[in-house]
Amino acid sequence: MDTMFIIMLVVIVLALAFDFINGFHDTANAIATSVSTRALKPRTAILMAAVMNFLGALMFTGVAKTIGGKVADPTKLDNGLEILIATLLAAIIWNLVTWWFGIPSSSSHALIGALAGAVYVGGGHDKVNWGGFSTIIEGLLISPLIAFALGYIVMTVLKWIFASKSPHTVNKGFRTMQILTAALQSFTHGTNDAQKAMGIITFALVTAKYQSTMDVPLWVKISAATAMALGTSIGGWKIIKTMGTKIFKIEPINGFAADMSAASVIFSATLTNLPVSSTHAITSAILGVGSAKRFSAVKWGVAGTIVVSWVITIPISAVLSGLIFTVLF
Known part of the structure; x- marks a missing residue:
């Protein structure tokens, strides 16, 4: 068994481990509102999210190609597998x-930042595709703003439509609707987030010359989809608590509005092959919905902590991956 093959196996195991962790880290966001309003029991929500994530992960590959080819060209890296190991570890x-501190940070930001940092240190400044990297960053930065605005608009419209109805009647109806939106949110999470691990594994296959294109093999799709579904089945209770209770008191109509807004943003990004952060989308949508409900109802101190984690994730991940590469290789 040659060294290249062993390193390749290490990359695949780490990529699937990242996908597994992404499952319980980010999927908590997809079901947080439905669990907090008791539209779904936690165990039922997690099982449903796992199934929908698996289905979503199998259906698209455009984001995988973006992740695998836009930050760097795998054919131009002599030490591409080592770079990927540092990326995934970071x-x-x-x-x-x-996750340990219950902060809903972005797995997408962590992966993109880590990849850029490892390529920069391991391959040099000229090996980073700064144009492609900038395009991805723009998508990651703009999508939360769109999700916030959409959440605000959807909630404002719903308030206007149901202004004459009793809150009890409205929330009873939307508690049922939340089951559908939680499923949709989980599905869209799978269509975008699971592809990131697919992209990394395909990047590795091209680097190791096991294939020449960024087309994602079927076994990679199934492996990544399975890893994310298994991770989802573990759940992410700390993040569910932060998302569902600590930003503002979410009622079923608010959860419906937030989930629909976030799912729309994530799926639109998937259709245009852009990797976005499902964490940022749902958090921003919740903030938008809360602002529309009553601006003072939002716990902006908690929101500020979350935003700070967004800002620091890319640079910290980049520095961390660069350090890991330096130490290991």
Whole structure:
């Protein structure tokens, strides 16, 4: 068994581990509102999210090609597999740290930042595709703003439509609707987030010359989809608590509005092959919905902590991956 093959196996295992962690780290966001309003029991919500994530992960590959080819060209890296090991270790470490503290940070930001940092240190400044990197960053930065605005608009419209109805009647109806939006949110999460691990594994396959294009093999799709579904089945209770209770008191109509807004943003990004952060989308949508409900109802101190984690994730992941590469290789 040659060294290249062993390193390749290490990359695949780390990529699937990242996907598994992404499952319980980010999927908590998709079901947080439905669990907090008791539209779904936690165990039922997690099982449904796992199934919908698996289905979503199998259906698209455009984001995988973007992740695997826009930050760097795998055919131009002599030490591409080592770079990917440093990338994945950094992203996994950051995900576990933020999960431990219950901070809904972005797995997408962690992975993109770590990849750029490892390529910069391991391959040099000229090996980073700064144009492609900038395009991805723009998508990651703009999508939360769109999700916030959409959440605000959807909630404002719903308030106007149901202004004459009793809150009890309205929330009873939307509690049922939340089951559908939680499923949709989980599905869209799978269509975008699971592809990131697919992109990394395909990047590795091209680097190791096991294939020449960024087309995602079927076994990679199934492996990544399964890893994310298994991770989802574990749940992310700390993040569910932050998302569902600590930003503002979410009622079923608010959860419906937030989930629909976030799912719309994520799926639109998937259709245009852009990796976005499901964490940022749902958090921003919740903030938008809360602002429309009553601006003072939002706990802006908690929101500020979340935003700070967004800002620091990319640079910290980049520095961390660069350090890991330097130490290991």
